[in-house]
Amino acid sequence: GQQVMQIPQYQHVQEGEDFTTYCNSSTTLSNIQWYKQRPGGHPVFLIQLVKSGEVKKQKRLTFQFGEAKKNSSLHITATQTTDVGTYFCRGEGIYGGSQGNLIFGKGTKLSVKP
Amino acid sequence: ETGVTQTPRHLVMGMTNKKSLKCEQHLGHNAMYWYKQSAKKPLELMFVYNFKEQTENNSVPSRFSPECPNSSHLFLHLHTLQPEDSALYLCASSQDTVEEEQFFGPGTRLTVL
Secondary structure (H helix, E strand, O other): OOOEEEEEOOEEEEEEOOOEEEEEOOOOOEEEEEEOOOOOOOOEEEEEEOOOOEEEEOEEEEEEEEOOOOOEEEEEEEHHHHOEEEEEEEEEEEEOOHHHHHEOOOOOEEEEEE | OOEEEEEOEEEEEEEOOEEEEEEEOOOOOOOOEEEEOOOOOOOOEEEEEEEEEEEOOOOOOOEEEEEEEOOOOOEEEOOOHHHHHHHEEEEEEEOOOOOOOEEEEOOOEEEEE
16 A cells, blocks of 8 residues: 655754655656644645655755655755644645545654853 | 544544544535544544535444534544554544645544453
8 A cells, every 4th residue: 555654753953953754656646735833733744746856945944845746845945843743744646636546654852052 | 623523532432332432623615524533553544425415434343433514514433443543533534625735633543352
């Protein structure tokens, strides 16, 4: 079945350091979404990538969608303590809009030391 | 505040109890979802409703029974649950389809004793 592997599972950084999390799918995706979940909170939508090779930026966050539409990354430049949380991706299979094709990564838990 | 509310926020129940989780969205969306979030596991999509009609049931045991009386409300009825059903249950909504941005509620933390 379709799977999305997300690495690393945990990342501890010093404030000011960069951070990257990666999602790799076993199959081609039609799109990928990224969410952030603060400790004790609920997932909050960050962005959706649809096009092959797409790159989007939100302030210090850079999102990329691979050329083959099988992998994606989220990069945070100069992390801040407010970046703490779990970042996870959600891929959608290419075979129509069936909700059964939604695949979630396990998430990367980011902690930032001041 | 995302416009999606869930009650109760915390629930402890025995295996023989019957309880219901409630979700309400104030965003005018037409699609609503139930997710299960367990520790160290990916978010699991349980049920999807579009325009009050259930369009997906991802092999969820029958001890979980969803109900969507209108586009703004979604319930998850629980009965004879197992301890492994303890998890955070999240409700979400989107405008029309699963491809769109989803707005999540705060979740109900369920503990089954």
